[in-house]
Amino acid sequence: ELKVEQNPLFLSMQEGKNYTIYCNYSTTSDRLYWYRQDPGKSLESLFVLLSNGAVKQEGRLMASLDTKARLSTLHITAAVHDLSATYFCAVDKNYGGSQGNLIFGKGTKLSVKP
Amino acid sequence: DTEVTQTPKHLVMGMTNKKSLKCEQHMGHRAMYWYKQKAKKPPELMFVYSYEKLSINESVPSRFSPECPNSSLLNLHLHALQPEDSALYLCASSQNGQLNQPQHFGDGTRLSIL
Numbered sequence: 001e002l003k004v005e006q007n008p009l010f011l012s013m014q015e016g017k018n019y020t021i022y023c024n025y026s027t028t029s030d031r032l033y034w035y036r037q038d039p040g041k042s043l044e045s046l047f048v049l050l051s052n053g054a055v056k057q058e059g060r061l062m063a064s065l066d067t068k069a070r071l072s073t074l075h076i077t078a079a080v081h082d083l084s085a086t087y088f089c090a091v092d093k094n095y096g097g098s099q100g101n102l103i104f105g106k107g108t109k110l111s112v113k114p
Numbered sequence: 115d116t117e118v119t120q121t122p123k124h125l126v127m128g129m130t131n132k133k134s135l136k137c138e139q140h141m142g143h144r145a146m147y148w149y150k151q152k153a154k155k156p157p158e159l160m161f162v163y164s165y166e167k168l169s170i171n172e173s174v175p176s177r178f179s180p181e182c183p184n185s186s187l188l189n190l191h192l193h194a195l196q197p198e199d200s201a202l203y204l205c206a207s208s209q210n211g212q213l214n215q216p217q218h219f220g221d222g223t224r225l226s227i228l
Contacts, residue, residue: 033216045216100217104156
């Protein structure tokens with residue numbers, strides 16, 4: 001059974017600091033996704049990671065994937081208040097399939113303070 | 115605003131009522147999904163439709179009945195729900211077979227069962 005673990009679950013950061021969120025998963029998968037969710041809102045796609053060593057960056061966020069270690073990281077550089085949200089990683093357990101069957105981590109609630 | 119539209123945004127119903135949630139997308143996506151999200155928890159997959167056919171049912175109770183009338187529409191029929199079914203119900207869609215594309219989520223229907 002595929003399990004997806006994120007840590008930390010809560011993260012309080014100061015503006016301008018760097019930090020990393022970790023996402024471990026238990027079985028082989030060929031797709032990993034990062035989503036952002038603001039309170040009371042829907043999920044916004046951030047990154048899609050498909051291959052070992054994949055690295056993607058958007059603004060102050062950078063995501064990477066190590067399929068051998070079954071680990072993805074979301075690195076935050078010089079945090080700003082607007083990044084405060086809950087971040088989910090999700091792994092597709094439909095390995096090799098054509099449509100998704102996502103298992104989400106519990107989420108990391110990020111709070112960036114001045 | 116998201117490209118996946120869900121109605122209604124809020125729904126309060128009694129345990130004996132019958133109601134339906136609706137989801138619509140015009141992105142040409144051929145995979146559509148229903149998720150349930152409890153407060154402060156990650157989304158949990160309920161159903162997947164691929165090319166208008168039900169392809170995944172994650173052991174969802176029969177009081178939830180999905181329907182996909184055409185490639186743009188997805189319904190979730192509700193009957194005899196329980197208080198523990200109160201949650202945010204999210205619809206999503208994706209381009210079937212396009213592994214590098216994420217699922218796009220609607221804003222959700224917040225359901226309360228009295």
